[in-house]
Amino acid sequence: MSSQDIPEENLPAAQDADEHAPGTVAVADETNPFADPGLPPHEHRIQDIDERAASRSERTVAFLFTLSMLATAGFIASYVTIPSDKSIYVFPIGHVSAMNFALGLTLGVALFSIGAGAVHWARTLMSDVEIIDERHPIAAEPEVRAKVMADFKQGAKESALGRRKLIRNTMFGALALFPLSGVVLLRDLGPLPGTKLRHTLWSKGKLLVNMNTNEPLRPSDVAVGSLTFAKPEGLEEHDEDFQKEIAKAALMIVRLQPENIKDKQELEWSHEGIVAYSKICTHVGCPISLYEQQTHHVLCPCHQSTFDLSDGARVIFGPAGHALPQLRIGVNDEGYLEALGDFEEPVGPAFWERG
Amino acid sequence: MKKLSARRRHPLAAVVVLLLALAATGGLYAAFAPADKAQADETAQSLAIDEGKKLYAVGCASCHGTGGQGTSDGPSLVGVGAAAVDFQVGTGRMPAQQPGAQIPKKKVIYSQAEIDQLAAYIASLGAGPAIPTKNQVSPEGADIAAGGELFRTNCAQCHNFTGKGGALTHGKYAPSLEGVDPKHIYEAMQTGPQNMPSFPDTTLSTKNKQDIIAYLDAVNGDDTESPGGLELGGLGPVSEGLFGWVFGLGALIAVAVWVAARTAKAKKS
Numbered sequence: 047m048s049s050q051d052i053p054e055e056n057l058p059a060a061q062d063a064d065e066h067a068p069g070t071v072a073v074a075d076e077t078n079p080f081a082d083p084g085l086p087p088h089e090h091r092i093q094d095i096d097e098r099a100a101s102r103s104e105r106t107v108a109f110l111f112t113l114s115m116l117a118t119a120g121f122i123a124s125y126v127t128i129p130s131d132k133s134i135y136v137f138p139i140g141h142v143s144a145m146n147f148a149l150g151l152t153l154g155v156a157l158f159s160i161g162a163g164a165v166h167w168a169r170t171l172m173s174d175v176e177i178i179d180e181r182h183p184i185a186a187e188p189e190v191r192a193k194v195m196a197d198f199k200q201g202a203k204e205s206a207l208g209r210r211k212l213i214r215n216t217m218f219g220a221l222a223l224f225p226l227s228g229v230v231l232l233r234d235l236g237p238l239p240g241t242k243l244r245h246t247l248w249s250k251g252k253l254l255v256n257m258n259t260n261e262p263l264r265p266s267d268v269a270v271g272s273l274t275f276a277k278p279e280g281l282e283e284h285d286e287d288f289q290k291e292i293a294k295a296a297l298m299i300v301r302l303q304p305e306n307i308k309d310k311q312e313l314e315w316s317h318e319g320i321v322a323y324s325k326i327c328t329h330v331g332c333p334i335s336l337y338e339q340q341t342h343h344v345l346c347p348c349h350q351s352t353f354d355l356s357d358g359a360r361v362i363f364g365p366a367g368h369a370l371p372q373l374r375i376g377v378n379d380e381g382y383l384e385a386l387g388d389f390e391e392p393v394g395p396a397f398w399e400r401g
Numbered sequence: 402m403k404k405l406s407a408r409r410r411h412p413l414a415a416v417v418v419l420l421l422a423l424a425a426t427g428g429l430y431a432a433f434a435p436a437d438k439a440q441a442d443e444t445a446q447s448l449a450i451d452e453g454k455k456l457y458a459v460g461c462a463s464c465h466g467t468g469g470q471g472t473s474d475g476p477s478l479v480g481v482g483a484a485a486v487d488f489q490v491g492t493g494r495m496p497a498q499q500p501g502a503q504i505p506k507k508k509v510i511y512s513q514a515e516i517d518q519l520a521a522y523i524a525s526l527g528a529g530p531a532i533p534t535k536n537q538v539s540p541e542g543a544d545i546a547a548g549g550e551l552f553r554t555n556c557a558q559c560h561n562f563t564g565k566g567g568a569l570t571h572g573k574y575a576p577s578l579e580g581v582d583p584k585h586i587y588e589a590m591q592t593g594p595q596n597m598p599s600f601p602d603t604t605l606s607t608k609n610k611q612d613i614i615a616y617l618d619a620v621n622g623d624d625t626e627s628p629g630g631l632e633l634g635g636l637g638p639v640s641e642g643l644f645g646w647v648f649g650l651g652a653l654i655a656v657a658v659w660v661a662a663r664t665a666k667a668k669k670s
Contacts, residue, residue, distance in 0.1 A: 092667040133626045142630030169665045257554055258605050266603070273598030275554055300598065335558045338569060338596035345570060347558055352570060363570075 085176060093170045103170040110163030117156035124148035243400075244392045246278075246294040248373060253279035254297065254322065254383040262382045263299070268320050271339040274299040275325065278385070294393055296325035297373060298335055302342060302356055309358035315374040317383065322373040323359050324393040327351055329366040331394040344370075367396050409442045411534075413517060420514070446521060453522025456515055460496050469526045474500070481592065482529020483520035488588035490516045492581075494595075502572030503595060530591045530601075537607055538583040540615035548616030551609050555600060564621045565635045569596065579621055583614045 093100040124145060132144040186194075207214050253262040254276040268274055276297040281288060304319040312321060323344075327334040332348035342356040351364030359370035371393050374386040392400055408414055425448060458467065464475030471477030478485075489495035493507040511519065520532060553562060561567050564578035573596055578586065590610055593599025600610075619625065621635075633640045 089666045089668055091665045093665075095667060133628070136630065139630040140632075141626050143626070143628035146628055147630060165660055169660075174665065256604055258551055258609050263604070267601075268604065269599060269601045271593050271599050272601055272604060273555070274600075274604040333558070336569060336575075337598050338573065339593055339598040340596045341570075343570060347567075350570075 088175060091170065091174060094174075100171065103166065107163045107167045107171070110159045110166065114156045114159035114163070117152045117159065121149060121152035121156060124152060243394075243397055245388055246393060247281060247291050248278050248295055248385045248388045250385065250387050251378070252385045253378070254299065254375065254385065255279050255281075264381055265318055265320055265377060265383060268299060268301045268383075270301045270303060270319070272301060273335070273337045273339070275335070276322070293331075294326065296333065297322050298325040298337070298344070299323075300337060300339075300342075300355060306342070306356050308356055309360075312356075312358045312372060315372050315386075317375050317377055320375065320383065321355065322375050322383075322385075323353075323355065324371045324373070324389060326394040327366060328361075328368040328370060328393075328395060329364070334370075408531075413513060414442070414445070416514060449518045449521040450525045452515075453518035453520070456511070456519050457522050460511075461519070464497070469523060478523050478526060480527035480529045481523060483524040483532045484530040484588040485592040485594070486520040486523045487516055487532045488585050488592060488594055490519060492585055503574060506576060530588075533584060533587045533591075533607075537611065538587045538614060540583065540611065540618045543608075543611040543615035545612070545615045545619045547609075548612030548614070549620075551605070552613050552616050555605065556613065559597075561636065563635045564617050578617055580623070583618070586614055586617065 093103050128145040128148055130143070130145050133141050134144045134147065135141055136147060202208075255261065255278070256263050256267070257275040257277055262279065263274065263276060276299050277292055278295050281291055281295065285291070299320060299322050301318075301320045302316075304313060304316070307313045307316065307319065307321070315321070325333050325335055327346040327348065329346065329349055329351050332346050334344060334346040334351070334353075336345045336347060337355070338344070342354060343352050343362070344355055344359075345352040346364065346366070349365050351366035352362050353359040353366070353370050354362050355370075359372065361367070361369060368391070371389040371391050373389055375383055376386050378384045457465075457469070461475075461478075464472060465478050466472045466475075469478040471479075486495075490511050491509060491513070493509040494504045496510070497504045498507070517532075523529075524531070552564075556564075559567055559569065559575035560578055561575075566577035567575050569575060575597070587610055589597060590600045590605060590613070591602070633644055
């Protein structure tokens with residue numbers, strides 16, 4: 047073992063010369079003004095002194111481990127015997143499935159007993175004498191280092207990397223090209239969405255279909271103060287792209303008294319006070335439909351953005367940055383509500399290119 | 402007329418007929434030949450309206466106006482229908498104790514017979530939704546799964562996905578639907594009390610409403626079982642996670658501290 051640059055007197059072995067008698071206290075002198083109090087004298091546990099106490103601890107540990115075994119057996123027994131639909135009342139958690147309760151209880155006891163037994167064993171029976179483990183320099187010894195360097199040089203010479211240039215250069219080429227496969231896969235981050243974010247399934251003439259009844263809506267169906275959700279005609283729930291499309295096209299339909307509508311464009315785009323707004327919050331796109339019919343406010347359950355549906359769905363509170371997009375609606379020849387085009391602005395959260 | 406004859410089988414209709422007919426028309430009744438049932442019913446109805454008007458004048462007119470036309474303190478009741486009266490008075494929300502963000506549910510102070518009289522009077526002011534029949538609000542035979550879907554589309558945003566209620570703006574809130582009479586749930590959907598939007602039959606059919614009631618009965622009824630136990634208000638992963646982090650981890654830390662704090666030495670220092 048080498049101790050090249052550590053002064054001999056600072057080595058732990060020298061420092062703790064009389065460490066074999068713990069409890070002795072170094073005395074302050076001129077070179078060392080602060081006395082090292084050293085370790086306190088070792089104190090014994092009752093189990094170290096009294097053999098009966100030690101056997102008691104042993105029995106306790108064995109009891110905990112046995113309890114764990116019983117609990118595991120109980121776990122298996124509960125799984126096999128208790129019917130899964132049986133319900134029992136347990137204070138204070140109330141009605142609970144008997145099987146879940148038994149499985150949880152036995153599993154908990156089994157694991158806890160193993161842990162508690164191990165802790166009790168370590169604390170009362172395993173040796174608790176303080177052990178001093180000395181620190182050593184990490185550097186390898188000079189002859190080991192010299193051998194490693196020599197081995198490396200010999201290996202480099204035998205590989206003939208400097209002489210066989212063809213091998214060397216092709217190897218560098220292979221290693222340099224290989225990461226390209228990872229770079230090419232980054233293409234999957236694209237392509238850019240193009241105009242997809244700006245369009246929904248709505249277009250001129252599409253009927254507003256009630257999501258509850260799957261029937262097209264008539265103006266007379268929508269009472270003042272009511273709330274209805276609509277999807278574009280032709281989009282069915284079993285369609286493969288239903289979730290993708292409804293996430294942009296979902297509509298919230300409410301009817302206000304026309305004289306309560308403060309925004310001129312909103313009134314123009316409504317039909318006899320029936321207004322159709324996007325159900326997707328302009329903050330991060332939560333479905334937003336906590337509608338208060340007396341205040342005409344609609345709020346988002348995620349971050350409490352609040353929109354005033356009587357005033358162009360203006361944001362009156364919260365983090366949303368844009369008013370909810372309104373869909374211009376009218377009535378077709380057969381008396382059904384229809385869209386008069388797509389949303390004029392992108393629905394949902396703002397994005398980089400939207401500006 | 403059709404509405405009247407539909408209501409004549411209502412169990413309370415018989416009580417109303419009996420009491421009122423005895424009290425008010427006993428003398429006259431003896432003098433004339435027994436009228437047929439429809440006629441008696443009609444008499445009972447107009448009597449109920451009269452009685453309801455008296456109750457209204459005492460209990461409601463100060464806010465809603467002497468003819469139900471509404472004042473600055475209370476909305477007009479013309480056209481709200483019997484269902485709205487049955488909901489508001491039947492859940493104790495009306496008569497209101499004090500103005501505030503929201504009128505809470507409280508002890509019902511009118512008997513069901515009186516509520517029916519009030520409802521009859523308000524219904525006579527203008528056509529509106531009628532009190533639903535027993536069949537309409539019964540969860541028997543309804544589609545619970547469809548009800549769940551409808552509930553999540555139309556109701557869950559405010560009332561939470563199992564009807565535990567939730568907060569709205571400025572002190573308003575969507576109340577918990579636990580233990581609410583199916584009749585009152587039906588009426589609330591139909592009439593849209595306070596800030597709740599209405600869901601009239603034209604957009605949410607009677608069948609849809611029944612499905613929703615059946616769903617609530619299944620997930621939030623008196624006999625609903627909670628297989629996991631300790632549902633922590635049924636509010637979902639946030640409350641459950643918080644409970645796990647605070648109490649679960651807290652207990653682990655407490656045990657670790659307790660183990661390390663106790664000395665195993667024979668001589669305690």
